[in-house]
Structures are given as structure tokens and as C-alpha cells.
Amino acid sequence: MSSLSSTKLHVSMFPWFAFGHFIPYLQLSNELAQRGHRVSFLLPKGAQAKLQHLNHYPNLINFYPLVVPHVDGLPLGAETASDVPFPLHMHLAIAFDRTQNQVETILTTLKPHFVFFDFSHWMPVLAHQLGSKAIHYSMIAKHMTNEELIQPPPGYPSLLVLLKHKEFEIATVKILAEDHNGTGVPSWYSRITSSMKGGDAIALRTYHEVEGPYCDNLRQQYAKLVLLTGPVLPETPATKLDxxxxxxxxxxxxxxxxxxxxxxxxxxxxxxxxxxxxxxxxxxxxxxxxxxxxxxxxxxxxxxxxxxxxxxxxxxxxxxxxxxxxxxxxxxxxxxxxxxxxxxxxxxxxxxxxxxxxxxxxxxxxxxxxxxxxxxx
Structure with missing residues (x-):
């Protein structure tokens, strides 16, 4: 790694198919490109036009469009989380996983130094086969089961950031934590935890001053290097308000x-x-x-x-x-x-x-x- 410290890097980005993930990944790409690093950004074909204006370094940040396969249960042409209601996001996750062969073909050609990813639990194995480092870059900073969020496990750094014993709150977390009707499709929780375990490092979109104890807890729990990027928000548009x-x-x-x-x-x-x-x-x-x-x-x-x-x-x-x-x-x-x-x-x-x-x-x-x-x- 020390040999890379003075070298311009090639980084690939493969976020979950949602604009709440695309945008911070692209903002991080801008930060890297500002420092002279090259970025290859993999995303659904239809999302590229909506993100192009946020690419401030088109000479260094290249988009690689993916064809999102149709999955039964999804509307025709659905590519991102904004195209379908939340109950159908697991169908979108199936389509997301079915882009793996396209992703492998692109990354095999590019051979990046690092791959940043979040929900593609299969990425660490693929990246390591190509000689790349896999960095799990999380858009959410806490990963626990619903039982743990009511009665936290040993080492959890807060008695305040928890679920209350309310039917509504427990139900919302179960959606994220439970497997999906025996379909074999990994839950959101298992996607995140397996990605953290398999990756070479964990990157979080936060400051140590705000969520330091939780970051330290993840570092101890997974025995991984934890990198903090800050919130990486897009710059305020220069255009005037209507x-x-x-x-x-x-x-x-x-x-x-x-x-x-x-x-x-x-x-x-x-x-x-x-x-x-x-x-x-x-x-x-x-x-x-x-x-x-x-x-x-x-x-x-x-x-x-x-x-x-x-x-x-x-x-x-x-x-x-x-x-x-x-x-x-x-x-x-x-x-x-x-x-x-x-x-x-x-x-x-x-x-x-x-x-x-x-x-x-x-x-x-x-x-x-x-x-x-x-x-x-």
C-alpha cells in the first residue's frame, strides 16, 4: 500500500441502484478526481443522464452503463429504487445481483486498484480475483438485528441510539433484517454484514466527532481498517432559485x-x-x-x-x-x-x-x- 501513496490511483465505484447511493458515491469520486485519481463509475444505463451534471471531472470520471435485466414482479424498464415502491426493492436486488457478469467483464478490463461497493455482497471475492482491494462504503452507519437494537449487545456504545418497544419501529427493522420468504435472496442486513466481513476495509460517510464511538465499535467488531469520508454532500448549485x-x-x-x-x-x-x-x-x-x-x-x-x-x-x-x-x-x-x-x-x-x-x-x-x-x- 505504501507504494501507492505517491501514485495516481484507479478506483471503481459500484453503488446500490438508488440515487441516495449514486450521489454520495459520485461526490466521493469528485473528491478523488480533484486529487488526480481516475474513477470508473458503474451504474444503470438510464441513470447516467441524471447524474452527468454532478460529474465535475469528466476527464477523470468515466461512467460505465449497465443493462439492468428484467425480473418478474418489476415494472418494465425499472432500474433504480426510485422506479419502484419499497416492497419491490427485493426484486430490484435480484436484478442488481444479475448484473454481476457485466460488472466482472468491465472490472476485468479495467483492473482498478480499489473497488468501492455497498450491497453487492459478492464483490469482495470478485475484486480479490482481479487483484483489487474491496472497500465497503456504507451509506448507513449502524448494522444490527432488530433484537440487538432493542437490547444492545456487549460493546454497543450507546444506551440512547436504540429502537423503542413500538410495533411500528420493530416492523421497519424486520424488513431490513429478515430473509425474504425462503427465496434465497440475501436480506439487506446479511448483504451489509457479509460485505463488511469480506472487504479489505470499511468506509463510512461520517465524522469521528459525530459518530466516533460507533465507528470504533465497527473497527473492533470486524477487525478492519475504518475510513471516514465525511458527509460528501454535493456543492450548493450556483443557479438562482426560481x-x-x-x-x-x-x-x-x-x-x-x-x-x-x-x-x-x-x-x-x-x-x-x-x-x-x-x-x-x-x-x-x-x-x-x-x-x-x-x-x-x-x-x-x-x-x-x-x-x-x-x-x-x-x-x-x-x-x-x-x-x-x-x-x-x-x-x-x-x-x-x-x-x-x-x-x-x-x-x-x-x-x-x-x-x-x-x-x-x-x-x-x-x-x-x-x-x-x-x-x-
Whole structure:
């Protein structure tokens, strides 16, 4: 490794097929290219055009498009997690694994020094066959079973960043931790743990000052080198905000508008969507909500509570689902943070910010996961 310290490296990137993984991987690629290293980025063919503008070093970062095979149960043409609802992501994982032969052909030709990967549990064996080092680069920083997250194992560094004994929270983690109906398709949990065990090092998208004890725990648990990249967020766009939003925001004092976004994969039921909007009304602050159309509705307008659009014809605090990228965007802003987590790692990210770092508040849910409008008052 010392012989590589003064050498320009060739690094390959193969993230899970989701934009929440593509973007931080590409930002890390930009950081490496800025230092003169060459990067080969493997991704679905249809995703390339959507990411091209984030490639700041096209002379050093090359995209290698993959044809995502069709799998029964997936819509025709589905390539990424944003193309399908979360319950179908395991079908997407099957398609992801079936690109292995294409990946092997590309990497055999490229022969990179390092391969960064996350959910491709088969990558360490492939990389080692080619003489490459395999670096598991995780977009989430805590990997435990649902039982461990309620009653942590020896050495777990916190009594605060845990699941509560709630039906909703336990169910969300089971989705990540359990095998899938005897199909032989590895669970998300087993993908991550086997990738960590098989890789040469573990890279995490965090700072030691924020999650140091958890990073140290992983280092001890897996006896691997743990590398921290920081949050690697994209640069703030230089383009101006659309005039209609600038004019609207200028109606309010700085730091008073509540902004709510739950990511593209958290799709609410219509009744919970309406309850959320009514809760923002009750809080008495101007608000801007960016949410996907609820299940069973053709349009956002159709899903709005009765009379809502008439009451808000123009439609800082950040209300976030606590996905790892959104968590860092909130932490690095000047906004007050309100957490409404939905999936297992999002719940733990919320507990980290609320209970341990004490920089946010979490909206209370009922045991079944329901959020009442009164929770926002």
C-alpha cells in the first residue's frame, strides 16, 4: 500500500441502484478526481443522464452503463429504487445481483486498484480475483438485528441510539433484517454484514466527532481498517432559485419557514398525508412541503384535505425523514430539525440527533406508527 501513496490511483465505484447511493458515491469520486485519481463509475444505463451534471471531472470520471435485466414482479424498464415502491426493492436486488457478469467483464478490463461497493455482497471475492482491494462504503452507519437494537449487545456504545418497544419501529427493522420468504435472496442486513466481513476495509460517510464511538465499535467488531469520508454532500448549485419561490420566501423573516421532505421512497397513505398537512397548519408557521403523491391518488391536489388549497394559495425549520444524506444536510445547515423517521436506519439516525447529539426533536408516533396532527403543535 505504501507504494501507492505517491501514485495516481484507479478506483471503481459500484453503488446500490438508488440515487441516495449514486450521489454520495459520485461526490466521493469528485473528491478523488480533484486529487488526480481516475474513477470508473458503474451504474444503470438510464441513470447516467441524471447524474452527468454532478460529474465535475469528466476527464477523470468515466461512467460505465449497465443493462439492468428484467425480473418478474418489476415494472418494465425499472432500474433504480426510485422506479419502484419499497416492497419491490427485493426484486430490484435480484436484478442488481444479475448484473454481476457485466460488472466482472468491465472490472476485468479495467483492473482498478480499489473497488468501492455497498450491497453487492459478492464483490469482495470478485475484486480479490482481479487483484483489487474491496472497500465497503456504507451509506448507513449502524448494522444490527432488530433484537440487538432493542437490547444492545456487549460493546454497543450507546444506551440512547436504540429502537423503542413500538410495533411500528420493530416492523421497519424486520424488513431490513429478515430473509425474504425462503427465496434465497440475501436480506439487506446479511448483504451489509457479509460485505463488511469480506472487504479489505470499511468506509463510512461520517465524522469521528459525530459518530466516533460507533465507528470504533465497527473497527473492533470486524477487525478492519475504518475510513471516514465525511458527509460528501454535493456543492450548493450556483443557479438562482426560481423567481416564484424567491418571491414567496421573501414574504417571511429569515429562519421562519418550515420545510418538510421525506425523500422519494417514503410514500404516505392518503389519511396520514392529510393529517401531516393539517399538523403543519396547526403549528402556525409558514411551511413548504415536498412529498410524493400518496398511495391510491393520481395527483397531489386530489390528496389534499378538503379546503386546504383554498386556505394556502401560495404554497427555518427542516422536517426530515432522517435518511443519511438528509440527516447530514440538516446538520450542516442553520435550520432547526424535526425528525419523522420511517425505516430502520432512519429511526437510529433520528435517535442519534435527538437523544445523543441533542440537536433535533422527534415527532411522537403511536405504537402503530400513526402521527396525529396534534403532534406538530
Amino acid at each position: 423567481e416564484k419561490w424567491t418571491n414567496w420566501l421573501c414574504n417571511f423573516e429569515q429562519g421562519t419557514v418550515v420545510y418538510c421532505a421525506f425523500g422519494s421512497q417514503n410514500i404516505l397513505q392518503k389519511d396520514q398525508f392529510q393529517e401531516l398537512l393539517l399538523g403543519f397548519e396547526l403549528c402556525g408557521q409558514p411551511f413548504l412541503v415536498a412529498l410524493s403523491t400518496p398511495d391510491g391518488c393520481a395527483t397531489i391536489e386530489e390528496a389534499l384535505p378538503e379546503g386546504f388549497e383554498e386556505r394556502h394559495p401560495s404554497v427555518g425549520c427542516s422536517v426530515t425523514h432522517c435518511g443519511y444524506g438528509s440527516m447530514w444536510e440538516s446538520l450542516l445547515s442553520d435550520c432547526q430539525i424535526v425528525c419523522v423517521p420511517y425505516l430502520g436506519d432512519q429511526i437510529l439516525n433520528a435517535r442519534l440527533m435527538v437523544e445523543e447529539l441533542k440537536v433535533a426533536v422527534e415527532v411522537e408516533r403511536k405504537d402503530n406508527g400513526w402521527i396525529s396532527k396534534e403532534s406538530f403543535e
